[in-house]
Amino acid sequence: MIEEMRLRDLGVIAEAVLPIGPGFTAITGETGAGKTMVVTGLGLLLGARADSGAVRAGAAQASVAGVWIVPSTGSVADTVADAGGELEPYDDDRGELYVSRTLTAEGRSRASVGGRAAPAGVLADLADDLVVVHGQSEQLRLRSAAAQRDALDRFGGSAIAVVRAEYEAAWERWRSLSAQLDEIAGNRERRQAEAEELRQALALIEATDPQPGEDDALAERAERLANAEELRQAAAVARSALSDEDGENDVSTLAAEARRALERASDPALAEIAESIAEIGYRATDIATQLSGYLADLDESGPHELAAVEERRSALAALVRAHGTLDAALELWNTGSARLAELDDDSDHIERLTAERDAARAALDEAAAALTATRTEAAGRLGAAVTEELHALAMPDARLVVAVTEGSESAHGRDDVAILLAPHPGAEPRSVAKGASGGELSRVMLAIEVVIAGTDPVPTFVFDEVDAGIGGAAAIEVGRRLARLARSSQVIAVTHLAQVAAFANNHLSVVKANDGQVTASSVRRLDGEDREAEMARLLSGLTDSDAALEHARELLALRED
Template sequence: MLLNLNIIDLAVVKSLDLDLEQGMSVLTGETGAGKSILLTALGLALGDRADSGYVRPNCKRAEINLEFDLSDAPQAHEWLKENDLDDGQACLIRRIVSEDGRSRAYVNNRPVTLQSLQELSEKLVEIHGQHAHLTLLHAEEQRRLLDAFAKSQPLLDNLNDCCRQWQQAHRELASLKKAAADRTEREELLKYQIEELKQLDLANFNYPALLEEHSKRAHLEQILSTGQRQIDLLYENDQQSLLRMLNHSVGELNSIARFAPELTEICSLLSEAQIQIEEASLQLRRFLEAQEADPERMETLENQIGVIQNLSRKHHIAPEELPQWLEKLEDELDGISHSGERIEALETATKTLLTEYRQLAGQLSEKRKEAAGKLEHQISSMIKELGMPQGEFLVTVSPLPGEEPKPYGTDKIEFLVSANPGLPAKPLAKVASGGELSRISLAIQVTTSSDKTTPTMIFDEVDSGIGGGIAEIVGQKLRSLSRNRQVMCVTHLPQVASQAHHHLYVEKNHKTDITSSNVRKLNGEERVEEIARMLGGVHITANTLAHAKEMLFHSASGS
């Protein structure tokens, strides 16, 4: 159960630290006092999307902290262990929203993703919004509620997995069969292209080396003439070679080095330069002597480069990518060559998966039909208590048209209601008024929640459109739901509020420039006054106070 809710700088809440208890708690207050922001805080802490609008003005960030006792949440405890987030019987959830809209989430002081937070939250808290009666009109919601009541989620997961595998195999099979129509033409083209590429000897392919050799041979005359001139300049010219002039310089400096020893190192450096120039000249001569014009090799290179460039343009790739392109074409050809075997395997797989799917769908249909009978009986009984004495609630499970597998099975689920005897049952949207729909929605929520394991349940004004004696019954139902779990309810109805074990009051504070809201737990006298306010509005009389006391007395004595 939820032990503590702590909020810092979230919208109209500057600071709030609220301890919560087992049983039924109601949250009341004047319209606009800030009741909704508490549910917003819970939603954010449990994984709702965040944005900068949640941060209180002039603040850097908003923070929400939740503390849970896991003694009544074994599924959540197990999830924490599986995800290495376990910290005994306690669970701390923290959500921080920055002024730029970014958010961070922590479980037991360790960072988690939003998806992980949502997975954990589903095992801790269940929130029923004030617009639940509107979503009840959607076929998807009706199917979800029936499946939740039937506890068919494991079967649904298996069915969904089978459906996904069938869809994947079916798509691949359809693609291969479509491709088979022009497979022969494509196969011939691939064979031709592969043979064309193989003529390049791509196993020893080195396009940059070919370009380098071609460039060298194309400039061979310039290489030979320039190289010979440099040999003459460096070494072979008897009168003006660099080596001859360097020899003269070394001799002259050596003659004066005996008078200036500091010149000895300079002479050594120049002597080393003599050796380097002579060695470089000899290497350059050997290089030039090794060069030989080869018109045939030049023609071969030009042909090779021309073929490579033509093929790269043809396939719209760089020349260096031709070896990888050949591998891709060979893989495609191999796939086409073996596509017949793959088609046969996929046809077998789709038939097997379809058979498995139909078996699972049949089991799910039976489970739904069995649960439908129980659900319609329980809800029919409850809506009679909620002011529809002639009301009958029906759940139909009928086959959907079409043979193709669907993730949710082969059934059409529809909720029907007959408000008056003798009239045929019709879909909710066509029969129920706003008030009737609210009662039916509440009956469904209470019925489908009664045997769930979620330790904390929150109802946000789900009693809207209800009043009088019916509201008292609604309060009793919510109170009975809290016998083995924690129930929190936001309400405007005194009949519901008086049924709670604990009463929380939301009030606004206008003492500062920025409005803030606060929540406090009401004691006995304060609770009487709040119930009286809800009963009588602005002017509270002695009779109103007496009525409030009586309501609280009867709810306490009836528990």
């Protein structure tokens, strides 16, 4: 429920506060006073496209703020929380939601939800759970087949929602399987080429049999073999210095002599040093042994091993050129077999997918038939209920028929839904898209909403001159039906008819100031004589006409009755 709206510098409105609250609120005012700007402002709060032309002339920006009373839990609260906003506590199970939108003269727009900045898309998400707006554009939309189908589905409630969800799931599965089949069949040659290329790549990898890190190890080995003579000379010199076969001036011999000299002395301190020198001798002998092994390995390798290493590196290089790195080649070896099996299995895969697609088609046919049957049953009830409403809306001879016929297959089913109107006895029902006048279409739309509200309630309905094209008794019945709708939902109606405004429990008047601007004081809640005067103005254009005032009192008495 919308509790309050504030408008600033929007259209001709300089500043206005609209206390709305529960029930039926009628908004009236002189032509050009800015009544429709109320709907425009509400649209901005609900995520409508921002138009800089709505900013009041001479102002830097327009702003709209609204306060909603919403359940503390549920889809609205979840959307607000996801946007980072919060609800202000209102009572035990409801909270206040603050929403605002600003629009600059340059066309930039900013929005906030629950005290946090949010994209306009969040406002649009909230709109589906908060408000249904009806105006001249919505009347035109009712002429479309999609809008008529949606109206029927809303009336059908959970019964249609369940079978429609089942149909949509079956539709998506059938489309997915069909797309997979088309992809495989349409790209068979490409897949065959991919399989052959993959088969050759795997064969080369298998023949080469690379090992992880082998390329780096071979590079190091090749470097050693390419410099074998230089390495041999360095190792030989080092080994001779540590332990020479002549045993004259190498480290091992000299260390042994030093140890023996110290051992002949009788000082314990020298004995400890002699042990350290002995360790040096042992260590020199070990290192000399390692160098001997290194020299023996070089002697065994020779030029033939270098050639073998380079040949192996060349084979690995071919894999690296083909796959980028040796690791990538090894990864392909680990995963390529499964992909090759998939590509080679096209025939069996197509056969399996075809069977699954045929089963999905059968399930889709069954779901479509169930959806059609459910819609057809609901269509009869909707037609009868709306017809009854039209009789009460000063169309006593009208008959509305909701026809469900076979149509093209889509994500919404296989049904064409058409709302047909026979305005008088003997007339063949014709599509409201062709046969209904503006006034008739207004009443059809209202009758549908009144009926649907019983199965698919909406928190707030906003009607922008839903009474266009009607008057007299028809207007009185429109007012009655709006009041009836307000028993279960909040109703806001911008109207120029006293017969409609009379049934509101909250009457707001937008008054144009002398300079053509609307100020905060120009939006007032009307009661008593002020309301009678406004009603008289709507009836006759005069606020002090005795006849108009008397007529206004008669209309206001109808609501009390």
